[in-house]
Amino acid sequence: MKAPFALDTYLAGVAGRVEKELRAAVEAGARAGPARLWEAVGHALLGGGKRLRPALACATAEAFGAPTGEGSLALRFACALEMIHTYSLVHDDLPCMDDDDLRRGRPTVHKAFDEATAVLAGDALQSLAFEHLLAAPSSDGRPALLASLLASGATRMVEGQSLDLEAETRPPGLDGVLDLQRRKTGALLAASVVGGAIAATGGDQGLGPAGQKLGLAFQIADDLLDLTATTADLGKRAGKDAAAGKATVPALLGVEEARKRADDYCEEALQAFAGLGDRAEALRALARFVVSRRK
Numbered sequence: 001m002k003a004p005f006a007l008d009t010y011l012a013g014v015a016g017r018v019e020k021e022l023r024a025a026v027e028a029g030a031r032a033g034p035a036r037l038w039e040a041v042g043h044a045l046l047g048g049g050k051r052l053r054p055a056l057a058c059a060t061a062e063a064f065g066a067p068t069g070e071g072s073l074a075l076r077f078a079c080a081l082e083m084i085h086t087y088s089l090v091h092d093d094l095p096c097m098d099d100d101d102l103r104r105g106r107p108t109v110h111k112a113f114d115e116a117t118a119v120l121a122g123d124a125l126q127s128l129a130f131e132h133l134l135a136a137p138s139s140d141g142r143p144a145l146l147a148s149l150l151a152s153g154a155t156r157m158v159e160g161q162s163l164d165l166e167a168e169t170r171p172p173g174l175d176g177v178l179d180l181q182r183r184k185t186g187a188l189l190a191a192s193v194v195g196g197a198i199a200a201t202g203g204d205q206g207l208g209p210a211g212q213k214l215g216l217a218f219q220i221a222d223d224l225l226d227l228t229a230t231t232a233d234l235g236k237r238a239g240k241d242a243a244a245g246k247a248t249v250p251a252l253l254g255v256e257e258a259r260k261r262a263d264d265y266c267e268e269a270l271q272a273f274a275g276l277g278d279r280a281e282a283l284r285a286l287a288r289f290v291v292s293r294r295k
């Protein structure tokens with residue numbers, strides 16, 4: 001019988017390669033720029049996290065036979081994704097947004113530094129993502145395609161955040177919640193998968209819809225964890241959606257139905273990956289992890 005895929009080992013491998021490249025980018029910034037700003041960027045970027053988006057990008061690139069080691073375009077894109085994701089977390093935690101003290105088990109950037117530094121660290125992370133990606137050596141235009149994909153994902157994410165703020169005073173129905181989540185979280189998750197394909201082949205390989213399903217599955221799983229997990233498990237404040245009376249899929253449909261929806265979306269994504277063969281083993285394991293994770 002075939003041994004189950006060692007996902008923990010795979011995730012640790014991606015995290016190790018990504019963190020080495022992220023650390024080098026922060027150190028380069030700190031050599032030339034203001035110490036306090038780059039310390040805050042480092043606090044945010046090198047402070048843990050599952051590195052799920054980088055792993056999805058690398059696993060998709062590998063499914064098409066591309067390298068994801070040091071110096072590869074896929075790894076560079078994975079790091080740019082993590083920079084954008086981290087900027088969104090830093091800004092989302094600010095007092096004017098979610099006002100959170102804890103992120104990835106550590107004080108949020110505005111708590112460890114100050115509010116203005118947190119705004120600037122998020123801004124720097126956003127532009128650094130594109131600077132880093134577009135520094136890739138290439139003669140075939142793939143870095144530009146990836147930058148365009150990443151920019152669209154980041155714009156959709158901000159739209160989602162804007163809809164989320166509106167929802168506090170005008171709670172949306174299920175379609176509204178799904179639209180919001182497709183943008184806020186789904187777009188960057190989808191870009192992770194599509195970008196992996198572009199880094200490997202120069203094209204999206206029709207993976208956009210599967211990436212979107214995975215994004216929705218991720219957000220529903222996140223909303224379920226907010227209801228069921230502890231702050232210690234999550235490394236961020238648990239139970240805040242229910243406390244805020246937030247419209248989420250579990251709040252609208254109930255826990256059981258929400259879990260079923262997340263599983264169905266995951267299954268649909270898995271079907272899209274079915275034709276990719278053995279090289280997509282990591283990608284399939286990650287898709288299952290999106291809904292089975294405990295943090």
Ligand code: GRG
Nearest residue numbers: 049050051052088089091092158161184185222
């Ligand atoms: C403020 C510009 C701006 C955007 C905010 C995506 C987003 C929009 C905010 C993030 C806040 C949040 C908690 C969203 C819910 C889903 C999510 C992105 C969870 C965190 O992602 P994980 O679980 O985190 O991949 P780690 O720490 O593992 O990287």
